[in-house]
Amino acid sequence: xxxxxxxxxxxxxxxxxxxxxxxxxxxxxxxxxxxxxxxxxxxxxxxxxxxxxxxxxxxxxxxxxxxxxxxxxxxxxxxxxxxxxxxxxxxxxxxxxxxxxxxxxxxxxxxxxxxxxxxxxxxxxxxxxxxxxxxxxxxxxxxxxxxxxxxxxxxxxxxxxxxxxxxxxxxxxxxxxxxxxxxxxxxxxxxxxxxxxxxxxxxxxxxxxxxxxxxxxxxxxxxxxxxxxxxxxxxxxxxxxxxxxxxxxxxxxxxxxxxxxxxxxxxxxxxxxxxxxxxxxxxxxxxxxxxxxxxxxxxxxxxxxxxxxxxxxxxxxxx
Numbered sequence: 001x002x003x004x005x006x007x008x009x010x011x012x013x014x015x016x017x018x019x020x021x022x023x024x025x026x027x028x029x030x031x032x033x034x035x036x037x038x039x040x041x042x043x044x045x046x047x048x049x050x051x052x053x054x055x056x057x058x059x060x061x062x063x064x065x066x067x068x069x070x071x072x073x074x075x076x077x078x079x080x081x082x083x084x085x086x087x088x089x090x091x092x093x094x095x096x097x098x099x100x101x102x103x104x105x106x107x108x109x110x111x112x113x114x115x116x117x118x119x120x121x122x123x124x125x126x127x128x129x130x131x132x133x134x135x136x137x138x139x140x141x142x143x144x145x146x147x148x149x150x151x152x153x154x155x156x157x158x159x160x161x162x163x164x165x166x167x168x169x170x171x172x173x174x175x176x177x178x179x180x181x182x183x184x185x186x187x188x189x190x191x192x193x194x195x196x197x198x199x200x201x202x203x204x205x206x207x208x209x210x211x212x213x214x215x216x217x218x219x220x221x222x223x224x225x226x227x228x229x230x231x232x233x234x235x236x237x238x239x240x241x242x243x244x245x246x247x248x249x250x251x252x253x254x255x256x257x258x259x260x261x262x263x264x265x266x267x268x269x270x271x272x273x274x275x276x277x278x279x280x281x282x283x284x285x286x287x288x289x290x291x292x293x294x295x296x297x298x299x300x301x302x303x304x305x306x307x308x309x310x311x312x313x314x315x316x317x318x319x
Contacts, residue, residue: 026043026044026274026275026317026318026319027040027041027042027043027049027067027085027317027318028040028041028043028272028281028290028312028316028317028318029041029061029063029070029072029083029085029312029316029317029318030061030270030283030290030306030310030311030312030316031054031058031059031060031061031072031270031283031310031311031312031313031316032051032058032288032306032307032308032309032310032311033057033058033059033285033308033309033310033311034057034307034308034309035307035308035309036053036054036055036056036057036058037051037052037053037054037058037307038051038052038054038058038061038070038072038081038083039051039306039307039310040052040088041281041290041304041306043274043275043279043281043317046292046302046304047304048304048305048306049088050088051307052083052088052089052090053090054072054074054081054083054090055074055076055077056074056075056076056077056078056079056081056093057074057075057076057077058072058073058074058081058311059072059073059074059075059101059311059313060072060073060080060100060101060102060103060313060314061073061103061270061312061313061314061315061316062103062104062105062112062314062315062316063085063105063315063316063317063318063319064085064105064109064127065105065107065108065109065319066109067085067318067319068084068085068086069082069083069084069085069091069127070082070083070085070318071083071103071105071112072103073100073101073102073103073114074093074100075099075100075101075117077093077095078095078096078097078098078099078100079093079094079095079096079097079100079114080093080094080096080100080103080112080114081093081094082094082130085318092130094125094130096114096116096123096125096132097114097116097118097119097121097123097135098116098118098119099116099117099118099119100114100115100116100117100123101115101116101117101142101143101313102114102115102142102143102144102145102156102157102313102314103115103145103314104145104146104147104154104314104315105127105147105315106127106147106151106169107147107149107150107151108151109127110126110127110128111124111125111126111127111133111169112124112125112126112127112130113125113145113147113154115138115142115143115144115145115156116142117141117142117143118141120137120138120139120140120141120142120158121135121136121137121138121142122135122136122138122142122145122154122156122167123135123136124136124172133172134172136167136172136173136174137174138156138158138165138167138174138177139156139158139160139161139163139165139177140158140159140160140161141158141159141160141161142156142157142158142159142165143157143158143159143184143185143186144156144157144184144185144186144187144198144199144228144313144314145157145187145314146187146188146189146196147169148189148193148211149189149191149192149193150193151169152168152169152170152193153166153167153168153169153175153193153211154166154167154169155167155187155189155196155211157180157184157185157186157187157198157199158177158184159183159184159185159201160183161177162179162180162181162182162183162184162200163177163178163179163180163184164177164178164180164184164187164196164198164207164209164214165177166178166211166214176214178209178214178215178216180198180200180207180209180216181198181200181202181203181205181206181207181219182200182201182202182203183200183201183202183203184198184199184200184201184207185199185200185201185226185227185228186198186199186226186227186228186229186241186271186313187199187229188228188229188230188231188238189211190231190235190253191231191234191235192235193211194210194211194212195208195209195210195211195217195253196208196209196211197209197229197231197238199222199226199227199228199229199240200226201225201226201227201243202225204221204222204223204224204225204226204242205219205220205221205222205226206219206220206222206226206229206238206240206251207219208220208256217256218256220251220256220257220258221258222240222242222249222251222258223240223242223244223245223247223249223261224242224243224244224245225242225243225244225245226240226241226242226243226249227241227242227243227268227269227270227313228240228241228269228270228271228313229241229271230271230272230273230280231253231273232273232277232278232280232295233277233278233295233296234277235253236252236253236254237250237251237252237253237295238250238251238253239251239271239273239280239293239295240271241264241268241269241270241271241282242268243267243268243269243285244267246263246264246265246266246267246268246284247261247262247263247264247268248261248262248264248268248271248280248282248293249261250262250298260298262293262298262299262300263300264282264284264291264293264300265282265284265286265287265289265291265303266284266285266286266287267284267285267286267287268282268283268284268285268291269283269284269285269311269312269313270282270283270310270311270312270313270314270316271283271312272312272315272316272317273295273317274317275317275318275319277295278294278295278296279292279293279294279295279301280292280293280294280295281293281312281316281317283306283310283311283312283316284310285309285310285311287310288305288306288307288308288309288310289303289304289305289306289310290303290304290306290310290312291303292304
């Protein structure tokens with residue numbers, strides 16, 4: 001009886017261990033465009049634990065909701081790379097179109113969306129088969145992509161058209177297109193899907209959109225050449241990378257005012273929030289590193305060395 005109980009206990013423990021994700025702790029996946037690689041950072045230690053070669057000048061990053069796959073756009077390889085996050089190795093390369101840049105995954109993990117900078121389209125792919133379901137024509141030079149938390153809408157920043165398109169994910173057609181600031185690039189959406197933030201590179205500001213009507217409700221000035229944004233602290237703060245200033249602007253989302261400025265590395269672009277909703281990770285293109293910010297104290301906690309051209313454009317932190 002004791003032997004049987006022992007065996008049952010061992011079996012139960014083994015089952016738990018086997019069913020627990022190998023990468024249960026959050027990881028960040030930093031695309032290093034000039035080094036043709038992706039750095040994997042263990043966010044428990046803030047150390048680079050692996051670097052994976054990815055050719056084609058990797059730029060955009062999207063992590064599947066369950067954390068088992070990472071999709072990295074490769075503009076010069078005309079598509080995206082698929083990384084097995086459990087094994088931390090390259091699985092395959094998928095061809096989509098000539099200028100793949102922005103990339104995102106649906107909240108249910110069933111679809112991948114890829115924006116093509118050159119041909120003004122968004123490719124919709126089945127995440128299982130990696131086949132293109134449909135190609136949607138949008139504005140000029142689509143870049144940032146984000147899907148609403150309820151999986152109902154896809155938003156696209158059309159950089160050269162100074163606009164954001166709202167796409168119906170059921171019909172895969174454009175419902176509305178709204179004018180924002182000059183040359184929108186990065187997008188961020190709140191956890192309720194009610195507000196969308198478009199980061200405008202050439203007008204040095206952020207347009208705040210009410211998603212229900214796709215109407216601008218505010219324009220907030222930030223630093224020089226802002227590129228990307230992320231929300232933290234229960235959506236109460238928006239953090240925006242200012243590429244030309246080497247800074248991150250901090251916006252209070254209640255008052256919609258700029259309340260702080262944090263110095264980071266040179267040419268910051270990609271920015272993402274840790275699963276703790278407090279710490280912010282900023283990829284610094286020129287400095288080949290990532291700055292870790294404390295969202296409450298607005299201080300830089302540490303800096304993590306990565307590789308040349310760290311870009312990490314998109315949702316690069318596993319949730």
